[in-house]
Amino acid sequence: MRDFSDDLSRLRTSLAEARQYLRIDDLRDQRPELETEATRPDLWDDPDRARAVTGELAALVDDVDAYEGLEADVEDAETLAEMAREEGDESLEPEIEAAIAELRERFSRLELRSLFTGEHDEADAIIEVQSGEGGADAQDWANMLLRMYLRWAERGGFATEIEEVSEGSEAGISSATVMIKGRHAYGLLRSEHGVHRLVRMSPFNAQGKRQTAFAALKVTPFLEDVPDVVIDDKELRIDVYRSSGAGGQHVNVTDSAVRITHLPTGIVVSCQNERSQHQNKDRAMQILKAKLAEVARLEREAELDEIRGEQHSVGFGSQIRSYVLQPYQMVKDLRTDHETGVVDAVLDGDVDPFMEAYLRWRRAEDLATT
Structure with missing residues (x-):
């Protein structure tokens, strides 16, 4: 026995x-x-x-x-x-x-x-996908990333609300903003903030050459109530326009999408998912306040990489993770060295091992500096 x-x-x-x-x-x-x-x-x-x-x-x-x-x-x-x-x-x-x-x-x-030791790790998250260098491939890659995180949220039982999607000029999307709701949404997704690099045989290249494309993911904790943020209406430019999703795939099309630009910081937020201009404006203002609260917090703490990570151009040399489809298959995180050869599973939302590896790496880094 x-x-x-x-x-x-x-x-x-x-x-x-x-x-x-x-x-x-x-x-x-x-x-x-x-x-x-x-x-x-x-x-x-x-x-x-x-x-x-x-x-x-x-x-x-x-x-x-x-x-x-x-x-x-x-x-x-x-x-x-x-x-x-x-x-x-x-x-x-x-x-x-x-x-x-x-x-x-x-x-x-x-x-x-x-x-989960961050101040807002239990909060909901706002994610923004932005295409970068790579032309049509980058726009397609941004759309693939959007799908990946929507699938990840679905697998993890998180609720999602797509606030805004801008179609790409050639393919895919140029940008998208999504609210992901659930406990520890921000604590998990903060590991994904940064530039993501894709290497594959381009479907947009007649010669079938290998192409590198980049897209960025920005992650912000969503705070329902931000009492310290006061916004002067004179600092805002508010534009109303007709929303346009990718063939209706991502968003309910309305005639009352709202884009708000905060002139002092240059921060731009959009919302086109609600049914009225008033609702879209209210949600856009909530997102703007959350982003301004983050800026203020970062300025107070003077630790940019604590919440948002280092900011880079969305191109060569700035990526946090590489997704290689050809000539071999591998996804590798350049911070933690965590990698897998099962690329299809990752692109279908199996991102949790990378998030866990980041959290453990971040804790080790924090302990090493204390």
Whole structure:
């Protein structure tokens, strides 16, 4: 009969670590107060406060339930192993091994939560895809990136709202803005901020030559309420235009799209997804405030790479990740050195291993500088 005591002991250690990094004792202390506040009859008289309370409670319950589920399953595995040992029943070994393997995987996924240390890691995210150098291939590549992150969001259970899409002059898209909603959306997507490079045999080249194309992804935490940001209407240029998605593929076409330019900073935001000009303007202003809040935060902290990463031109020498389709197949992150040869899976939204590698790399970098 195999001895599982070392495996089970390591699971117990992982459970104790999870109790610490999830702050389970603190969460249990906070829960009654939050539950009481969440059931107040007048809670929704202040919608912003109501969303904050219910969001905090949902996150708390999620963490506590995840921990308690693991705690119960570790105990079940220990009980099963003890029963098999006492009875000398070797037929239970495969079941015990499977239970231990599954628990290891669950602890590995849960450990990611300990890597979310940024101020806004739990927030929703605004992502902006922008084509760069490479002509038609770059516009096609921007469209491929947009699809990749939409598929990633779908696989991860995140809600998406496409705010604006500008068609490319030759193919694909020139730019797109998408809201991705869900817990840790920004914490995960901040790893993707930067320039992405594609190498392939160009479908737009009659000679079928290999082509390099670039597109950039900008990621901003979306904050529902930004009280410190005050915008003077005189600093804004507001343009109204007819929206145009890629053949209706990405956006509900309206006649009331809104583009707002913040003149002092040059920041431009657009929204064309809502049904009225008023709604589009309100959403565009929300996005603008979030972006201005980020600028202010970066100026205060003087650490540009803390939230947005270094800013580069969208071209050669500036990429964070390369996607090579020919002459071989590989996706490689140039910061973490994480790579895979399964390019199709990545382009279909399997980006989580790159995000996890970045979070671990970022933590190691932070520890090395402290």
